[in-house]
Amino acid sequence: MRFSALLPTLLGLMLLSPRPALAMHISEGILPPGWAAFWFVLAAPFVAWGVRQITRRKNVDPAYIPLLGIFGAAVFVFSCFPIPVPVAGSTAHPAGTGMSAIFLGPFASVVVAFISLLLQALFLAHGGLTTLGGNTFSMGIMGSFSGYGAFRLGRMLRLNLFWSGFLAGVAADLVTYFGTSFEMALALHGTRPFSLVLGQIYLAFMPTQVPLSLLEGVVTGGIIVYVQKHRPDILRKLKVMGVKE
């Protein structure tokens, strides 16, 4: 079959077999009301401080706004983009918050995650409004700070930018899903041992998330290398790259 005929065939197949994307955050109704409120309360100060940080940096550095646009949109798209993982036979989404934490700062990354999750809950039936606090905590806070911390640790250990970014991407993904597991286990373990439930849930995520975290690590590292080559001044401004690099 020639390419000119193959393309419309594939297009026909795609158009005739639409499938809704599946949500991959904690869904509406899973967290009991008390726990849902708890995570809102816990996440709120981080979001508030993040807004403050964004305002400050915007005033100091006007170039911060387009960076915010790039990585804000990236987190939104990444976190509702289901990626098939063949070895697990299921799909999941990257977090993206490790990358945004490196370029925007971890607190600003929390804000970006919060807005992304809110839009997904409102329009994409992804996650939920009552679970917004919990999802913000796991993806926004735990994902951002773990990714940022892993990156900084990598730099302290003299790893190059790619591998430091790789660590950030992997950590952000795995810790995000640890956060999800933690929240579910905490709220729902009942009479079962908390640690047992936590371990079961987290291990259940791993066949899908480990391969995906590696992909996220490669993407994060690759983007940092790209910025290093094309706009090294950005990384110097962030104090993650020396003059000689």
Place this chain on the structure above:
Amino acid sequence: MKRLVLAGLFGLLLCASPAFAQEEEKPKWPGVDETVVEKYAKDLGREARDPYINTDQGDLLLFLFALAGGIGGFIMGYCWHKVFVAGKKDAERRD
């Protein structure tokens, strides 16, 4: 044109085949919300409810995902140009 029509018909026939219909009965590639989150929540006594704003109706959700992806891509592209094209020139001028 004849090849396009034949290719389209081929696609239709393939979609109507029993193998394809059988595939619909057992969804493949489930999200981790089904395989992990909702499964364990159900085992532990909680079930997910429909979203308060339920856009998962027909192809509406597919449309919204496509729209969101398009808007997100536009924003990334526009801001990428600001940073890596226009911004790069500004940085070079400053240097």
